[in-house]
Amino acid sequence: MTESMTHPGGQTGQVPDAMGRFGPFGGRYVPETLVAALDQLQAEYRSAVQDPLFHATLDELLRDFVGRPSPLYHAKRLSEHCGGAQIWLKREDVNHTGAHKINNTLGQALLTLRMGKQRVIAETGAGQHGVATATACAHFGLPCVVYMGEEDVRRQAPNVFNMKLMGAEVRPVTSGSRSLRDAINEAMRDWMSSVETTHYILGSVVGPHPFPMIVRDFQAVIGREARQQCLARLGRLPNSVVACVGGGSNAAGMFSAFIADEQVELVGVEAGGRIAKPGDHSASLTFGSPGVLHGSFSYVMQDEDGQTGQVHSLSAGLDYPGVGPEHSFWKDTGRVQYLPCGDEAALEAFDLVARNEGILSALETAHALAQAIQLAANRPKDQMILVCLSGRGDKDAAEIARLRQTAM
């Protein structure tokens, strides 16, 4: 019996294994103080997966509170503009709170309650996971502390305000690069001292086992729905599936449903930043090498001593020096192709989608859109490209205005 929700039949070779390994990647490199909590989480998840009531509760929340299933939308004008393949968007942006992150936070909040823990902490980069965690905690009446890099507090101000409106405490992190990586460090440090009463709702498929598995499984609803919708609406699977990858949770959720469909091309898009020089991008699968960061073994940007490298992306959610271990596994097995997309190309895609479709996408998502637009232009009209539209872009409006030095 597998522990995981997504692979009941072992269709993808049942990863991770009992040690949390996706091939050589993953594992659990954490201080001893956290091991008992990770064991407890793993055990609770195993029992939840086998509990019909847990599934029924989560499904009901996803339907009535989040608004699932999210639509599959044919971006006709955008496709026409590209002049090639048809672009279809899986609309995670229309979820409650405006991104895919809520799929995971509701699942983990339910696990928090099952474990009898009374407090929740989280990290956030773009603020989408922070908002989704604050939302889940408000829904269940759990106190919530969100760690957020000071630089991200500045560039994602609307999300900070939303978190506070829902009663969460936002703690700005002033150490290191003041972005997502440091927010994870601070959340881990909080957890070291509060582990017996607090659950850490990690927001991506990163960190120590079992987080990469649990977060993927809670996000797998994206891929399951999208695959079904493709078959129901079009009677076929897409030719290509494209998603952006920071830590990689929306991509993991989307790809997991298509891994076994070998004819479907899977493309993950990393933040290429300004240029392909260390410190100017966040493309750890493209330019990094395997190493240990934040409790797991995966591709990472590190110097020759193992110190974490500086990274850059104009999108706070992709501004991270590591990536989920399952993505490293998919990269090395060749099942998924990972490509970088630069800041400028992402901004162009953002504009193109805004003006042709009336959709403001998150800057993170715009990286996937840029790649999809490029793919579509070079593929025949009868091909179908599915993009995970992972989040909405309202949060980025002020930052885009600042980058362009224009008034809002």
Place this chain on the structure above:
Amino acid sequence: MSAIDRLFENLRAEKRKALMPFITAGDPDLDFTADVLKQLDACGCPLCELGIPYSDPIADGPVIQASYTRALDRKTHLADIFEMTRRVAPTLSMPIVSMVSYSIVFRRGIASFVAEAQAAGIVGAIVPDLPVEEAAPLAEVCRREDFSLIQLVSPTTPRERAIRIAESSTGFLYYVSVAGITGERTRLPADLAENVAWLRARTSLPICIGFGISQPEHVRQLAPVADGLIVGSAIVRRIAQADRQPRDQVLAQIADYIRQLLGALES
């Protein structure tokens, strides 16, 4: 038999306990680290823990984090640290143990790290982010090279597991006093001595307690149940003054503080 095994055998024969200071390599620079090592040795510390600065130390509180940041800002590289200890270690009577993230060990290559550390006069490693389940590849190399791999037990460790960790640890067992990060604390958990004593009765491995220990009173309380006590942030906080005060003065303050703790240990 490793240098640490011999050290604790001698200490036990003399019915003495070890005071083990922790300092960060390269804080504020490696010349000063060498001076501090000599000072600690002159004070009579039997063993010293040398922190290899790391960019993302999740088990460390603000004081040690800041010391790592200072060291890394001055571009302290692993090779430079080994070069310093290679020069200094032969002049000391206390062995040096490294405190190092697995991120650094893995990037260097497990066998290379152990070989380079040994060549630099370092006798063992504490790897705070390497739980026993993940330790096998490093433990195998350490055993072969007689390089101590000191493992950690914390208040959240179930008792069965604590015994398993003690069985796979070499040199000594690091008992983390509190569920939390490093840093000075006024009070330590009430059941700490009792929990250490429980484990003490089940392993012959020396047990050293660390995290939060900073006051002579802590030393007096815990010395009876442990083989050694580790003091980190309280010393690192004093070293942090080296950028603002004359270095001789800082060294003298460290010596005063160490003697105070050693006095409490003897009493």
